Amino acid sequence: MTALTAPAATAAETRLRSVLRLDAVACAAFGLLMTAGFALVDSLLGLGPAWAVPFGVYLLGCxxxxxxxxxxxxxxxxxxxxxxxxxxxxxxxxxxxPFTGLVDLTVAGYIVLLGGAALVALFAVLEAAGAARI
Structure with missing residues (x-):
């Protein structure tokens, strides 16, 4: 009897899976913080529960x-x-x-949202590069 094995994953696929998993962990961590820690998020960032909780649920879905x-x-x-x-x-x-006036962010709120934008953009670039190789 001959055993069938799946072809070995390419290095590009392995890297892409790693980036996707890291993105998932970051989304889960930030989503949990936004939903379960919305009071902390409100006091530290100025992002009220009306923004933090739906954003957290979105991140958990992501x-x-x-x-x-x-x-x-x-x-x-x-x-x-x-x-x-x-x-x-x-x-x-x-x-x-942060620049729409829809939320009254603290300085930390500006830093976290703009830093988050940079991190998410980095994930997009890395994932796009990985998608081009599969």
């Missing part, structure tokens, strides 16, 4: 979706492209929100 995409047996370029588009939109929203 974490699940990222984990599913990363864990799928065969990476699907369309799914990864969806992740990239989502991250690009999220990075833009995080970069613009």
């Amino acid at each position: 974490a699940v979706a990222l984990a599913l995409v990363a864990g799928y047996p065969d990476l699907v370029r369309g799914q990864v492209t969806g992740v990239v588009v989502n991250n690009a939109i999220a990075a833009l929203a995080l970069a613009v929100l």
Whole structure:
């Protein structure tokens, strides 16, 4: 009897899976902070519960979706492209929100949202590069 084995993952696929998983962990951690720690987020960042909780729920959903995409047996370029588009939109929203006047952020709030925008943009770039190689 001959055993069938899956082809070994390429280095590019392995790197992309790692980036997707890291993105999922970051989303889960920040999502938990926003939802479970909304009082802390409100006092430290100035992002009230009306913003923090829905944003946290969104991030938890993103974490699940990222984990599913990363864990799928065969990476699907369309799914990864969806992740990239989502991250690009999220990075833009995080970069613009502090300057809209919709939230009364503290200095720490500006730093966290703009830093988050930069991190999400970095994930988008890394994931786009990985998608191009699969």
